[in-house]
Amino acid sequence: MAGRSGSKTMIVTNTPAKDLAYTNCAYCSPSDVRQFLLPGSNIALALVGDVFVLSIAAYDTIQSGQIGLNAIQRRHARVSTGDPVSVCRFIPPEDFNIALLTLELEFVKKGNKEEQVDAVLLAQQLRKRFVNQVLTSGQRVTFEYHGNGFIFTVTQVTVEGQDKSNNIERGMLVSDSYIVFEASNSSGIKIINQREAASSNIFRHKEFNLQSLGIGGLSAEFADIFRRAFASRVFPPHVASKLGVKHVKGMLLFGPPGTGKTLMARQIGKMLNGRDPKIVNGPEVLSKFVGETEKNVRDLFADAEQDQKTRGDQSDLHVIIFDEIDAICKSRGSTRDGTGVHDSIVNQLLTKIDGVEALNNVLLIGMTNRKDLLDEALLRPGRLEVQVEISLPDENGRLQILQIHTNKMKENSFLAPDVNLQELAARTKNYSGAELEGVVKSAVSYALNRQLSLDDLTKPVDEESIKVTMDDFVNALHEVIPSFGASMDDLERCRLNGIVDCGQRHDHIFKRTMLLTEQVKVSRGSPLVTVLLEGPSGSGKTAMAATVGIGSDFPYVKIISAESMIGLSEASKCAQIVKVFEDAYKSTLSIIVLDDIERLLEYVAIGPRFSNLISQTLMVLLKRLPPKGKNMLVIGTTSEVSFLDSVGICDAFSVTYHVPTLKTEDAKKVLQQIKVFSDDDIDAAAEALNDMPIKRLYMVVEMAAQGEYGGGAEAIYSGKETIQISHFYDCLQDIVRY
Incomplete structure (x- = not known):
């Protein structure tokens, strides 16, 4: 923390000699200097009038109790010669060195003269002359340079390791502080080599705290963007020309909705020292008038073109942010609106970014959830070449x-x-x-x-x-349910009766399938594992697949079933299936359940008829490896395994398991768990249920529980009564077995 000590009142007097007015020091008697010295140092600093911190130097002609200030210092402290002013020793805090200093220049004597000032040489002189002095935002300092008297006003002080000081912008000038100069057009001062005055060291000292900017979980992506898009711009233009490289002029941020693309672009625009970014929503550019849309695109680049013509390499960076860029830059020839407007927008944008008269002072940032819709010419090097996926956070x-x-x-x-x-x-x-x-x-x-x-x-x-x-x-x-999360409600609906022990055969298949989920988690050689559960209708295949999905604890679990696609065309069904797989690729671990594959394929035994388009889509997806770092398990279920084998879909699955019907001992286990029969009747009921699918077992039990001979379903499921075996037999005879 900065400290004050030894506060006292001193009388203001003039600076003892004219040339000392250019030093920015305050002067007092040798006996008074000692009380302002920093511990263990020969540097003396004092806070004068609670306004600014000055270096204190000794001068013999000044009497004890007086402090010599030049005219600029007196004006800033609002004191005159002979006035009292409070003075106290100033102890700088830690991390007080200036990383970036912005100064506005003007002549001491106003007039019509004009002067070119080399920013590099002037920065060297000021660092040498005012080293170890403390400069405060708003402070005015006189200095002499090449025979002219100048005044600089401190407009910005950025201290190392922080964006601003705690309350007042203030810091100590050191040998590697970087200085940026400004001058109004009316001042007569023209600054040259400005870009060379501030090099990449500005950013080495000034940390970008992403958390303070409201950006979480994207530090790796931000580092990638900075390296590729901004590193070359931080260096002076002559460095880039010596390297023979051009600056990156466009970047594309793509990824799922809500992951922070717009936020990232907005903060990038804020952090740059160039002009305020132009933010354009894709649809806003469109116009119903012929040629108006292209004009809107040209207008976006007009300021940058004018700036480059007048200032050349010294031009500021112009950032244009295109939100939802896929709205206007669709692949050429893909839209059938008859006007060709979308095609001409893409053409206009391409010529502006990387045409014959390409601009070098523009950075175009595009954002989209649908990178696949963009015209491929936009994505080549020289255009939107930096493509960063803003994915779901870990x-x-x-x-x-x-x-x-x-x-x-x-x-x-x-x-x-x-x-x-x-x-x-x-x-x-x-x-x-x-x-x-x-x-x-x-x-x-x-x-x-x-x-x-x-x-x-x-x-x-x-x-x-x-x-x-x-x-x-x-x-x-x-x-709040995540869009790319597990569809727990859909999965739970697939096992309404819960999960019971159906015997050794079912348990073996379930354990084997769960082992496959462990394989997917740890395997490096098999990022895609596919398993087909086949068996008679109602044998519990879907319930087993849903239980595996719930028990896996994978972040993305989705079920694809025919019931969610009623009335859709073949092409729409394919698009919906592909979308589920594409969404799964955004997750590190995912499970997709393809329920009743023959229903998805619109299979009808008469004919037989099925959709070849959906069949081919599924076969491609079942063999397509997910992106690097993403692992997937696909579980298919079917009651028509011979049909799937005939069209080649069975071969697309790595493993196939047969889910059987219940034998007598299996049915007995189930009945013991649901406790709806008396102990005397369980064996007889289980014998009658031999070779019965689990789903049909539950249906018969439900029917019998509702029967007039029993005590009602509520009494039976509460354990107060049991199902009468004679009524159970009657219900069983009503069900036709195929």
Whole structure:
């Protein structure tokens, strides 16, 4: 922390000699200097009038108790000669060195003269002349350069390791501080070699704290973007020309919705020292008038073109951010609107980014959820060449995002001590950044709702008692479901009767299938494992597949069934199936259940008829390896294995397991677990259920439980009564076995 000590009042006097006015030092008697010396140093610093910090030098002619200030210093401190001023020793805090200093130049004597100032040489002179001096934002300093008297005003001070000082922008000038100069057009000062004055060291000292920018879990992606798109621009133009490279002029951020693409682009635009970025939503560019859309695109680049013509290499960087770029840059020839507007937009954009008169002072940032829709010419090197996937955050990334969104409530003591963000990060697999924000909002809504009374909404609210608890977050997790997560509701519906022990044969197949999930987790040689569960209708294949999906704890589990595609055309069904697989590729671990494959293929035995388009789609997807680092298990179920074998789909599965009907001993085990028969009747009922599929067993039991001879389903399932075996036989005879 900065310290003050020995505060005293001194009388203001003039600087003892004219040439000393250019040193920016304050002068006092040798006896007074000692009290301003820093411990263990010969540097003396003093805070003068609580306004600025000056280096103190000794001068024999100044009397004790006086301090010599030049005219600029007196004006800034609002004192005159003879006035008292408070002076105290200033001890600089740690990490006080200036990384970046921005100065505005003007002549001491205003006039019509003009002067070219070399920013590199001037920066060297100022660093040498004012080294170890403390400069404060707003401070004005006189200096002499090449026979001219100048004044610089400190407009920005950036201290190493932080964006700003705690309250006042202030820091110590050191030998490697970088100085950027500004001058108004009316000053008569023209600054040359400005870009050389600030090199990449600015960014080496000034850390980008992504968490403070509200970006969580994207540090690797941000480092990749910075290296490829900005590193060459940080260096002076002559360095890039000596290397013989051109700057990157475009980048594309793509990935699932809600992962932070727009946020990343917005913060990139803020962090650059160039002009404020132009943010364009794709559809806004479109116009119903012929040629108007292309003009809108040209207008976006007009400022950059003018800047490059007038300033050349000294031009500022112009950032243009295209949100939803797929709306206007679809692959040429793909739209059938008859106007060709989309094609001409792509052409216009291509010529602006990398045409004959290409601009070098533009950075185009495009964002999309559908990279596959973009014209391939846009994606080649020289155009949107830096393509960074902003994917779903990992556990550490999710923790960072949750910390960002709960930071304010933690600071203000609204977060209950039982909230464990680490546990929440572990439980929110495949949640995007936007969905995590939704979880926090939902949790807060539960906490706020506890403080409200629907009977009287005007009742005063006790702010102090608002606490967001772990239970609120757990409830929020049930409310905000991730788009790329496990479809637990769909999976649970596939096993309405729960899971019971169906005997050794079923248990063996279930354990084998669960072993495949472990193989997928750890395997490097088989990122795609496929298994087909075949057997008679109702034998429990779908329930088993759903149980494997739930028990796997994989972040992405989806079921593809014919019931979700009723009325769709073949092409639409294919697109929907492909989308589920494409979504799965965004997750590190995923399970897809292809339920009743023959129904998906629209198989009819008469004919026989089936959809070859869907069949070919499935065969391609079952053999296509997921992207690097992604592992997938596909579980198929079918009651028509001979048909699937005839069209070649069985060969696409790595493993096939036969799920059998229940034998007598298996049926007995099931009946013992559901406890609907008396001990005397179980053996007889199990014998009657030999070779029965598990689903049909449950149906017969349900029918018998409702029967008039029994005591009603409620009494039977509560254990008060049991099913009469005679009535059970009657129900069993009603069911036709095929």
